[in-house]
Amino acid sequence: MNDYITIAIPKGRILEESVELFKKIGIDCEELLSKSRKLIFENEAQKMRYMIVRATDVPTYVEYGAADLGIVGKDTLMEQEKDVYEPLDLKFGYCRMMVAEPAGLAKDDDPSRWTNIRIATKYPHVAEKYFAAKGVQIELIKLYGSIELAPLVGLSERIVDLVSTGETLKQNGLVEVETIAEITTRLIVNRASLKTKNSRITEIIQGLEKLV
Numbered sequence: 001m002n003d004y005i006t007i008a009i010p011k012g013r014i015l016e017e018s019v020e021l022f023k024k025i026g027i028d029c030e031e032l033l034s035k036s037r038k039l040i041f042e043n044e045a046q047k048m049r050y051m052i053v054r055a056t057d058v059p060t061y062v063e064y065g066a067a068d069l070g071i072v073g074k075d076t077l078m079e080q081e082k083d084v085y086e087p088l089d090l091k092f093g094y095c096r097m098m099v100a101e102p103a104g105l106a107k108d109d110d111p112s113r114w115t116n117i118r119i120a121t122k123y124p125h126v127a128e129k130y131f132a133a134k135g136v137q138i139e140l141i142k143l144y145g146s147i148e149l150a151p152l153v154g155l156s157e158r159i160v161d162l163v164s165t166g167e168t169l170k171q172n173g174l175v176e177v178e179t180i181a182e183i184t185t186r187l188i189v190n191r192a193s194l195k196t197k198n199s200r201i202t203e204i205i206q207g208l209e210k211l212v
């Protein structure tokens with residue numbers, strides 16, 4: 001099995017574009033798009049394996065070497081800070097990590113005067129680091145989804161979350177007040193695999209590099 005290259009691909013938003021990208025360099029993992037409940041697929045001729053995992057689990061599979069390569073959003077990498085090599089920005093899955101609050105509050109709010117605020121987020125580590133660097137103390141409320149709901153029901157005044165079209169903010173009366181980071185999808189590589197399977201992995205990285 002060790003002469004195989006294993007790739008961890010996340011189900012959800014970035015699945016289709018990941019499959020398309022690999023297809024362009026001759027790696028066919030279209031089986032991942034089928035409705036099957038199978039979690040791992042093998043292409044014996046190409047000596048490739050593909051596994052389908054939760055987006056937030058991709059760095060873990062790659063860090064431990066259960067996968068040699070992984071595809072994952074920069075947001076997840078920033079939150080987890082796993083020990084993986086990140087050679088390539090794949091440039092799709094664009095969104096922003098930002099701070100938002102109700103439009104009514106934003107009218108008279110001055111972010112440079114924040115000293116102590118409450119933040120609901122799926123990204124506590126990113127939020128903690130961002131506000132610590134600015135000298136702002138925060139009380140964190142960890143949520144797992146529908147983050148925009150928190151200010152509407154008084155759980156927190158502000159949130160740290162991702163925005164792409166801005167539709168979720170708009171429909172819930174919130175506005176973006178600070179941008180923390182621009183987010184895109186990244187290719188990550190297990191550090192040991194990079195040495196032991198160097199030529200095959202380098203070939204994949206270089207192939208993808210030409211496309212992005």
Ligand SMILES: Nc1ncnc2c1ncn2[C@@H]1O[C@H](COP(=O)(O)OP(=O)(O)OP(=O)(O)O)[C@@H](O)[C@H]1O
Pocket residue numbers: 010011012013014054055056057072073074075076093094095162163164165183184185
């Ligand atoms: N509007 C957006 N909202 C959330 N993620 C986005 C958006 N646009 C692009 N992305 C990217 O898509 C990635 C995967 O998002 P997806 O919603 O599929 O998974 P998830 O629900 O965040 O992860 P998990 O299923 O592990 O909880 C994100 O990590 C982010 O990099």
Ligand SMILES: O=P(O)(O)OC[C@H]1O[C@H](OP(=O)(O)OP(=O)(O)O)[C@H](O)[C@@H]1O
Pocket residue numbers: 144145146147148161162163164165166167168169
């Ligand atoms: O700017 P927009 O295009 O509206 O996208 C942003 C929304 O999409 C994501 O949520 P997701 O759909 O993943 O659901 P979740 O709240 O359950 O995480 C994100 O957390 C925002 O809520």
